[in-house]
Structure formats: structure tokens, C-alpha cells
Amino acid sequence: MWYIYNNKEVWGIFMPIPTEILDSWSKQGATKTPKILREKIEKVLTDDRSKIKRKNLLDIYLQGSYRNNTNILGSSDVDIVVQSKATFFSNISQLDTYEREIYNKTFDDATYTWRYFKNDVIETLQNAFGSSNVKIGNKSIKVITENYEADVIPCFEYRKYVSFGNNEVDREYISGIKFYTTNENNIVINYPKKHYTFGVDKNKRVNNNYKPTVRIFKNIKKRLLEQQKITKKVTSSYFIENLLYNIPDQYFNIDNSSIRITNILNWLNNNIDSFSTFVCQNKQINLFGSAQEQWNEEDAREFIFEVNKFWSKW
Structure with missing residues (x-):
């Protein structure tokens, strides 16, 4: 459906989880x-x-x-x-x-x-x-x-x-x-130090919305596991962070978390056949492949599919 944000028409599956819930999921844990x-x-x-x-x-x-x-x-x-x-x-x-x-x-x-x-x-x-x-x-x-x-x-x-x-x-x-x-x-x-540095850079570029967004997706993953919609084999928190790193910065530059997640899900749905171009956050390794530090494309598609279902049926 189309909806209006900042006086612009935007296409999206706008059936969001309430913003107050998403904002609570975006909070960082123990430090x-x-x-x-x-x-x-x-x-x-x-x-x-x-x-x-x-x-x-x-x-x-x-x-x-x-x-x-x-x-x-x-x-x-x-x-x-x-x-x-x-x-x-x-x-x-x-x-x-x-x-x-x-x-x-x-x-x-x-x-x-x-x-x-x-x-x-x-x-x-x-x-x-x-x-x-x-x-x-x-x-x-x-x-x-x-x-x-x-x-x-x-x-x-x-x-x-x-x-x-x-x-x-x-x-x-x-x-x-x-x-x-x-x-x-x-x-x-x-390359954990490269991963850290590029994550910090991206977070700065998008008004500090990147890392809270990663935490929201991790909370969704946690609930999908609890509901037995996915298994631990399908994805890890590390792969979720790498997946989201590939999304262009403009999709994070929205302070409203409901609209931001909606736009990100739409981008993932539209680019699900472009996994071969995705890289890890360290920019040294392709995200998808058969190595220990890479993700399986089929598992990634399953994860995105279940996140979409979770989002639309809230």
C-alpha cells in the first residue's frame, strides 16, 4: 500500500508493530x-x-x-x-x-x-x-x-x-x-576490527539509527525462535548484522522506527535475488557462500520470509 511520509508517497507493507514496542526492542543490553x-x-x-x-x-x-x-x-x-x-x-x-x-x-x-x-x-x-x-x-x-x-x-x-x-x-x-x-x-x-570500524561509520552516517535497527531485527529473531518459526541453524545475530549492513544508508535515515523497518523490509524483498553482491560488514568477505564465515542463501530467504510474516501478522 502507499502511505505518506514527510509529504512524499511511499510504498510499503504498512502494518507496523507499534513504535513503542520497536523502540523498546532497539535498546542496548548490558555493557x-x-x-x-x-x-x-x-x-x-x-x-x-x-x-x-x-x-x-x-x-x-x-x-x-x-x-x-x-x-x-x-x-x-x-x-x-x-x-x-x-x-x-x-x-x-x-x-x-x-x-x-x-x-x-x-x-x-x-x-x-x-x-x-x-x-x-x-x-x-x-x-x-x-x-x-x-x-x-x-x-x-x-x-x-x-x-x-x-x-x-x-x-x-x-x-x-x-x-x-x-x-x-x-x-x-x-x-x-x-x-x-x-x-x-x-x-x-x-576481520572483527574491520567489522567494528565499518559498523561505527555506518551508524554515524545514519543519525545513529543503524545499531538500534540491528537490535530490533535481533529481537524479532529471538521471538521467531521462541515461536519455533525458525531454528538456530537458519541464522545468527552476526549474519543479521551483516545482512542489514548491505541496505543503503537512506533507508536508516528515518527516525520513526515503524516506517524505517517497513522500508527496510521492502528493500530486502525487492533485492532478495541480489545476494551475490552482498558483503560482510568487514568488506573483505562475501556474505553468502560455503565458508565457515558465510551464510546460506536459502536460510537467508527463509529468515526474511518469516520476518515479513511476523511483521504483517502482528
């Missing part, structure tokens, strides 16, 4: 407790009893919804990256032959491998929190505390080199993280 938990994990991993080699070269930071300020009320799991700066993985596929020769002369193979590092992290956490409170998952190590569960991700820096010269000033790379899954030994590469 203090995740910060305290990260600091607690950092203290354990860097103190004198830590088993980690060169523990002074750790970069420990929040990842996911708590880092990106898109966590909703009631969220519990806190993603914490434990990145060793003692060594790194690299990708030199974009370098020419001359640059690769310089690279190979510059660096030796690492002696402290990721597997040794991961085992040191696990042992240190078990000693501090108790073996029964530390569960080794496929992608992370879950640490169970009184109020929150931390998903700790041991990783090395991943450097995707763009250029490599004889001097540091002539070397350019895109920095991410890399680790292996426990069960399949699959490679996982991601």
Missing part, C-alpha cells in the same frame, strides 16, 4: 558486565600463572554484539578474542614474484604454532576456572561464570598483504584473525 568479564579473562591469561608463551604479546578484546553495541536485553554469551601477536598467519597471494622473494627473506617459520597456543589458553583457563567450567567447542572455548558465559577464541593475526617492500613503510596488509575449528580442522578467517 558493564561484559567489560568486567573481558578484564577478568585478560588478568587470568596474562598473570604469572598463565601457561601462555610471550603472554605480554596478547591482544584481548570483545567481539560480536557486545563489542559492536548491538547486544539486546537478555543476551548472555560474551565473545572474547584472545589474539597472540607473537606470530601471525599471512596471505601473500596478491604479491608479485619480487615482493614474495622479499617476504620470504624477511620472515622465518614460526616455532610457536597456533595449536600450542590454543592448548596453553585452555590449560590456563582450566586452572583458573576449573575444568568443569571450561568447555572446548568447535570454534571457541566456553568459560562458565556466575552471570555470563564467555566464548573465548584463541587466534593469531591474519595478514592479507597488498604490497611488500624492503622497508616497513612499503609494506601494506589488511589485518584480521585466523584459527582452526576443533572438529573438522577447518580454517576460519575473519
Whole structure:
């Protein structure tokens, strides 16, 4: 149907969830407790009893919804990256032959491998929190505390080199993280710091409406799960955020949340066959594909379909 907004005719499925409900869903969840938990994990991993080699070269930071300020009320799991700066993985596929020769002369193979590092992290956490409170998952190590569960991700820096010269000033790379899954030994590469930076930039460009919008969609996902309209397999909060990042800025530049969500749903419906052009928020990886860090197109279509039904039948 057509409706009028700011003296303009706009097309939309205008049967909105009341604005006051959407505004409550847009609110951010806890911020203090995740910060305290990260600091607690950092203290354990860097103190004198830590088993980690060169523990002074750790970069420990929040990842996911708590880092990106898109966590909703009631969220519990806190993603914490434990990145060793003692060594790194690299990708030199974009370098020419001359640059690769310089690279190979510059660096030796690492002696402290990721597997040794991961085992040191696990042992240190078990000693501090108790073996029964530390569960080794496929992608992370879950640490169970009184109020929150931390998903700790041991990783090395991943450097995707763009250029490599004889001097540091002539070397350019895109920095991410890399680790292996426990069960399949699959490679996982991601760019959490890029994800954070581009999310902050988009939020600023759209009058701070981007992150509240992400939280609204996460609340809708939560209710779809509760109603068993979708399963956890269909989507994650991470993929929802990446999906919405691809929507042009003008669709977020509307303060009325009902109209904003309506326009966003219409845009998604009109562009559902353009998934091949969608990128992750880090701008380094395509959103859809078969890799660990990518989404399945069929699952995405199912999610959008169920969100539309939820919206229209409120």
C-alpha cells in the first residue's frame, strides 16, 4: 500500500508493530558486565600463572554484539578474542614474484604454532576456572561464570598483504584473525576490527539509527525462535548484522522506527535475488557462500520470509 511520509508517497507493507514496542526492542543490553568479564579473562591469561608463551604479546578484546553495541536485553554469551601477536598467519597471494622473494627473506617459520597456543589458553583457563567450567567447542572455548558465559577464541593475526617492500613503510596488509575449528580442522578467517570500524561509520552516517535497527531485527529473531518459526541453524545475530549492513544508508535515515523497518523490509524483498553482491560488514568477505564465515542463501530467504510474516501478522 502507499502511505505518506514527510509529504512524499511511499510504498510499503504498512502494518507496523507499534513504535513503542520497536523502540523498546532497539535498546542496548548490558555493557558493564561484559567489560568486567573481558578484564577478568585478560588478568587470568596474562598473570604469572598463565601457561601462555610471550603472554605480554596478547591482544584481548570483545567481539560480536557486545563489542559492536548491538547486544539486546537478555543476551548472555560474551565473545572474547584472545589474539597472540607473537606470530601471525599471512596471505601473500596478491604479491608479485619480487615482493614474495622479499617476504620470504624477511620472515622465518614460526616455532610457536597456533595449536600450542590454543592448548596453553585452555590449560590456563582450566586452572583458573576449573575444568568443569571450561568447555572446548568447535570454534571457541566456553568459560562458565556466575552471570555470563564467555566464548573465548584463541587466534593469531591474519595478514592479507597488498604490497611488500624492503622497508616497513612499503609494506601494506589488511589485518584480521585466523584459527582452526576443533572438529573438522577447518580454517576460519575473519576481520572483527574491520567489522567494528565499518559498523561505527555506518551508524554515524545514519543519525545513529543503524545499531538500534540491528537490535530490533535481533529481537524479532529471538521471538521467531521462541515461536519455533525458525531454528538456530537458519541464522545468527552476526549474519543479521551483516545482512542489514548491505541496505543503503537512506533507508536508516528515518527516525520513526515503524516506517524505517517497513522500508527496510521492502528493500530486502525487492533485492532478495541480489545476494551475490552482498558483503560482510568487514568488506573483505562475501556474505553468502560455503565458508565457515558465510551464510546460506536459502536460510537467508527463509529468515526474511518469516520476518515479513511476523511483521504483517502482528
